[in-house]
Amino acid sequence: MKKGTDKMLKAINITKKFGALAAVDDLSFEVKEGQVFGIAGPNGAGKSTLYNLITGFYKYEGKIEFDGQNITGLPTHKIARLGISRTFQIPQVFESLTVEESVNLGGRFGSSGKFDSGYCDEMISFASLEKERGNKTDLLNLLGKKRLMIAAAMATKPKILMVDEPMAGLNVLEIKQMTNLIKKINQDLNVTVIIIEHFMKVLTELANPILVIENGREICIGTPEEITSNPEVIACYLGDTHDA
Ligand SMILES: Nc1ncnc2c1ncn2[C@@H]1O[C@H](COP(=O)(O)OP(=O)(O)OP(=O)(O)O)[C@@H](O)[C@H]1O
Ligand SMILES: [Mg+2]
Numbered sequence: 001m002k003k004g005t006d007k008m009l010k011a012i013n014i015t016k017k018f019g020a021l022a023a024v025d026d027l028s029f030e031v032k033e034g035q036v037f038g039i040a041g042p043n044g045a046g047k048s049t050l051y052n053l054i055t056g057f058y059k060y061e062g063k064i065e066f067d068g069q070n071i072t073g074l075p076t077h078k079i080a081r082l083g084i085s086r087t088f089q090i091p092q093v094f095e096s097l098t099v100e101e102s103v104n105l106g107g108r109f110g111s112s113g114k115f116d117s118g119y120c121d122e123m124i125s126f127a128s129l130e131k132e133r134g135n136k137t138d139l140l141n142l143l144g145k146k147r148l149m150i151a152a153a154m155a156t157k158p159k160i161l162m163v164d165e166p167m168a169g170l171n172v173l174e175i176k177q178m179t180n181l182i183k184k185i186n187q188d189l190n191v192t193v194i195i196i197e198h199f200m201k202v203l204t205e206l207a208n209p210i211l212v213i214e215n216g217r218e219i220c221i222g223t224p225e226e227i228t229s230n231p232e233v234i235a236c237y238l239g240d241t242h243d244a
Helices: 047-054 076-082 099-108 117-126 142-154 172-187 200-206 224-228 231-238
Strands: 007-018 021-032 036-040 061-066 084-086 160-164 192-196 210-214 217-222
Touching: 007 047, 007 192, 021 047, 021 061, 021 192, 021 217, 036 047, 036 172, 036 200, 047 084, 047 160, 047 192, 076 084, 084 142, 099 117, 099 142, 117 142, 117 172, 142 160, 142 172, 172 192, 172 200, 192 200, 200 224, 210 224, 210 231, 217 224, 217 231, 224 231
Parallel strands: 036 192, 036 210, 084 160, 160 192
Antiparallel strands: 007 021, 007 061, 210 217
């Protein structure tokens, strides 16, 4: 992080069209160092597409800056090396690898440019995966796979960790465990976090500010209190999921 810049990530008028559909439509926002920045919005709002733009999966209109540097158009591996790491909405693990091998693989794409096996070990413990260390990843349950994606992403030593619906499919106890893991990443490891999440109770506990989008456009951005009392947000999104 360059001294004096607290804007870690800045999106300026970004748009991504798939044919006639603008999945992300003229969106601008800033994520500051140390934040847990929340993103909410109905199904198909463009949340995961936004992650795909930030991490360089697709070309787009507009500009994204990271740590004061223009990262627009950079390939995915270069963006990862600069310090942006992510997990996927549908868990993606290498089934032929063990937990340890998977985390080490993340470590080889690290932002420091050097493989640090000690740090990879720490991330296995941090994500509560010690017992599964030598197991093939296909033996993990859903929570285990989600923990593994996070451990492998963290093994890259990111400045920003972006998680996409980490609570989806988890039971109440598992949601608490995942919430604590994300809090610890932010507070104990000092990593800025961006989280897409449908469970508003979890999102409002973890994140501030929260950006709500619909049809690729911003509906509002603000504190959890501002978001949950915003009439447009209630109309488009919270109506039936507020108590989820
Ligand atoms: N590769 C693609 N090609 C064509 N259309 C796409 C592509 N990826 C996403 N879309 C469309 O873009 C819109 C936004 O999709 P996106 O997956 O970003 O939504 P989302 O907010 O993550 O939704 P969900 O909450 O269901 O995960 C949807 O209409 C989707 O069908
Ligand atoms: Mg999505």
